[in-house]
Amino acid sequence: MKGKDFLKSKWMEEAKKPDAEKQIRQKFNQWSQRVQNTGILLKARELLNYITSGQISGMDKLVVLAALLYIISPIDLIPDFIPIAGWLDDIGVGTFALSLIMGKLSDADLDKTIDYTDQKNPATFGTNSLFLQRDLYYEGLSYKLDELKSIAVDFDSHDMVSMAESIESMMDLPFFRVMFVGKYNSGKSTLINAFLGKELLPVEAIPTKRPITYILAGKEEKLYSESKQGDITIHASLDNLRDKRNELIMNARRISLFLPTDTLSDDLCFIDTPGLEDPNQDFSDMTIQEAPLADALVMVMDIGYAESKTEYAFLKDLLSNDRDRKVFIVLNKSDTRTANEISKIFDRLRNLMETLNIPENRIFVLSAKKACEKIFSKNEPPNDFMMFKNVLLDFLKKGSKAEKERIVSQQLAKYASSLKDICNAQIDLSKKSAQEKMLILTKLSEEKQKIETMLNKEKQRLEDKVTLIENIFLSNFENFCNTLKTDIRRKLDKLSLDELRSDYGISQYLKMEIRKFIEDEMNKIQKELNEYTKDRITSIQIELNKIDFPLSFEHRESFMEKNPDLLIGISIIGIYPFLSFFTFIGVLIGTLLGRSYIESMIKKIYASTAYNKIRKTIEIQLDEQLAKFSENFKIHAHQHFETLKTDAVAKLRESVLETIGPAIVIAESDFSQSDDKTKKALSMLQRIQKII
Numbered sequence: 001m002k003g004k005d006f007l008k009s010k011w012m013e014e015a016k017k018p019d020a021e022k023q024i025r026q027k028f029n030q031w032s033q034r035v036q037n038t039g040i041l042l043k044a045r046e047l048l049n050y051i052t053s054g055q056i057s058g059m060d061k062l063v064v065l066a067a068l069l070y071i072i073s074p075i076d077l078i079p080d081f082i083p084i085a086g087w088l089d090d091i092g093v094g095t096f097a098l099s100l101i102m103g104k105l106s107d108a109d110l111d112k113t114i115d116y117t118d119q120k121n122p123a124t125f126g127t128n129s130l131f132l133q134r135d136l137y138y139e140g141l142s143y144k145l146d147e148l149k150s151i152a153v154d155f156d157s158h159d160m161v162s163m164a165e166s167i168e169s170m171m172d173l174p175f176f177r178v179m180f181v182g183k184y185n186s187g188k189s190t191l192i193n194a195f196l197g198k199e200l201l202p203v204e205a206i207p208t209k210r211p212i213t214y215i216l217a218g219k220e221e222k223l224y225s226e227s228k229q230g231d232i233t234i235h236a237s238l239d240n241l242r243d244k245r246n247e248l249i250m251n252a253r254r255i256s257l258f259l260p261t262d263t264l265s266d267d268l269c270f271i272d273t274p275g276l277e278d279p280n281q282d283f284s285d286m287t288i289q290e291a292p293l294a295d296a297l298v299m300v301m302d303i304g305y306a307e308s309k310t311e312y313a314f315l316k317d318l319l320s321n322d323r324d325r326k327v328f329i330v331l332n333k334s335d336t337r338t339a340n341e342i343s344k345i346f347d348r349l350r351n352l353m354e355t356l357n358i359p360e361n362r363i364f365v366l367s368a369k370k371a372c373e374k375i376f377s378k379n380e381p382p383n384d385f386m387m388f389k390n391v392l393l394d395f396l397k398k399g400s401k402a403e404k405e406r407i408v409s410q411q412l413a414k415y416a417s418s419l420k421d422i423c424n425a426q427i428d429l430s431k432k433s434a435q436e437k438m439l440i441l442t443k444l445s446e447e448k449q450k451i452e453t454m455l456n457k458e459k460q461r462l463e464d465k466v467t468l469i470e471n472i473f474l475s476n477f478e479n480f481c482n483t484l485k486t487d488i489r490r491k492l493d494k495l496s497l498d499e500l501r502s503d504y505g506i507s508q509y510l511k512m513e514i515r516k517f518i519e520d521e522m523n524k525i526q527k528e529l530n531e532y533t534k535d536r537i538t539s540i541q542i543e544l545n546k547i548d549f550p551l552s553f554e555h556r557e558s559f560m561e562k563n564p565d566l567l568i569g570i571s572i573i574g575i576y577p578f579l580s581f582f583t584f585i586g587v588l589i590g591t592l593l594g595r596s597y598i599e600s601m602i603k604k605i606y607a608s609t610a611y612n613k614i615r616k617t618i619e620i621q622l623d624e625q626l627a628k629f630s631e632n633f634k635i636h637a638h639q640h641f642e643t644l645k646t647d648a649v650a651k652l653r654e655s656v657l658e659t660i661g662p663a664i665v666i667a668e669s670d671f672s673q674s675d676d677k678t679k680k681a682l683s684m685l686q687r688i689q690k691i692i
Contacts, residue, residue, distance in 0.1 A: 039230025218258025
């Protein structure tokens with residue numbers, strides 16, 4: 001699309017309508033929460049600032065409005081829901097509009113194609129038809145959501161409108177998203193390669209910088225990467241994926257891969273994720289954020305670590321609010337165990353998965369590596385792999401639509417229930433006299449303020465507790481390092497120079513001692529913070545139960561009360577930040593204190609140092625490396641504890657909102673409008689009952 005074509009497009013016509021600016025303001029917030037690309041988000045906000053500040057008018061304002069309408073529309077040249085590629089044309093149009101209003105474009109420039117707008121939709125599905133048939137696809141669920149959202153708008157509840165928009169975003173995704181998760185080196189990428197019948201994704205035995213990768217059916221092979229800054233690159237070849245020298249790929253935040261394949265249907269998206277213990281916290285966080293949005297999960301486990309707490313804790317947390325979520329378990333690397341060992345491991349895992357409502361027929365034992373070897377050499381794949389592939393494909397063909405409807409229906413039911421609570425509370429309020437209403441709203445407002453004060457105090461207590469734990473931990477670590485230095489010197493004194501030349505277990509000793517210290521300390525911290533946070537949440541719930549609300553609110557048992565074993569100490573320390581933190585330490589040890597480094601260091605010392613100074617020089621350099629390790633460790637540990645503070649406080653607030661959310665909404669009511677709100681509530685309650 002050329003610049004002059006855009007100036008004559010339907011978007012310019014839409015921009016001329018009286019409600020264009022209002023429409024943009026209403027939709028912008030929802031759009032900005034959905035979009036994941038930093039580049040387009042910054043451009044869109046810059047364009048919106050021109051509108052809100054009143055800096056432009058006339059033709060310039062029309063161009064900005066048209067560009068914003070284009071950008072926030074899910075249907076344009078490349079639909080926004082296509083990972084990474086869907087933002088390309090939006091970036092081009094946003095850049096064009098900004099350049100035009102700032103006078104950077106000549107008439108000749110208007111004859112040029114706007115960047116990226118000559119790109120074709122890389123996916124194979126018929127985009128418009130999917131969106132036009134959304135109501136039909138969800139069999140009326142989208143109509144119910146629209147009705148429920150309009151009730152929230154009428155009630156002027158921003159939180160409830162935001163909840164509806166989250167469900168809308170879920171429904172707007174035309175893809176059925178299958179996410180492959182697991183620890184690093186569990187074989188996720190190998191399994192996907194076998195599934196697709198082609199060696200596409202890189203396979204590493206250690207954590208890599210590889211970000212989340214989206215794999216979709218495409219008309220031709222296409223590869224896109226997105227940087228942390230939001231810059232998007234269209235790569236010339238899929239081979240770039242496995243090129244460790246390609247900095248754009250190695251430093252990418254997200255990757256999209258489109259393939260002509262019979263394995264992936266038009267509306268299916270496979271998602272390959274970093275390991276649950278990825279040393280890069282950003283990548284681990286992305287996996288954690290994406291997992292709840294997946295429609296189905298394939299958990300890949302190394303059969304040698306099938307009873308690892310990592311995967312079990314991840315699944316338990318993920319399934320806590322939806323035990324019917326479809327999860328397939330793959331016990332990988334079966335070629336490393338005997339049949340008898342496999343049988344025993346399978347039995348134990350089956351019993352463990354039963355507690356999570358994952359049936360035996362969704363647990364598979366196979367070797368993704370052996371499957372790849374057979375497939376890539378044009379031989380018949382192993383039966384165990386084909387069994388998994390056929391079961392998953394059969395589910396995707398016959399059950400994916402029903403599963404997506406089930407997920408949306410569940411979210412709608414929760415949403416409707418919350419709206420009913422608010423309406424009933426408002427109706428209860430209407431039965432009081434004017435004086436009673438004033439007293440009730442005043443009391444509710446006072447109670448809300450007390451709750452906020454209580455939460456702020458608990459927040460400060462929790463933050464102080466985490467800070468104290470951090471300080472004690474770092475002090476213990478400092479003492480440990482000093483003791484370790486002394487121990488290393490003693491070991492060096494006992495070794496002959498020939499033994500020193502071959503490292504003689506120094507690196508292994510360092511690794512074992514550091515890991516043992518961290519494991520012991522973190523186990524203590526986990527137990528201490530778990531008990532403390534449990535006490536604080538229990539205390540909050542006791543105080544909430546003491547409050548004599550002037551309306552008959554139903555006390556909702558919060559998620560924290562129903563799941564005491566998923567409190568902060570487990571759900572935060574025991575899972576995500578802790579795993580990433582601990583794996584980071586492992587990588588750091590390998591880099592600064594690993595055997596290959598120490599052996600190389602000793603060789604250099606032998607080659608350049610006088611014989612009688614060799615032992616002392618090794619001691620000095622080991623001390624220097626340990627100091628570097630300590631410095632890096634403290635920085636990452638502090639980041640880890642800051643994350644604990646944020647997440648723990650969020651859990652405290654969440655437990656309150658789940659319990660008395662409707663009371664807080666009513667407490668924010670304007671007394672002068674209470675009669676109008678009551679009439680609305682009665683009408684809305686009838687509408688909700690009809691809808692559900």
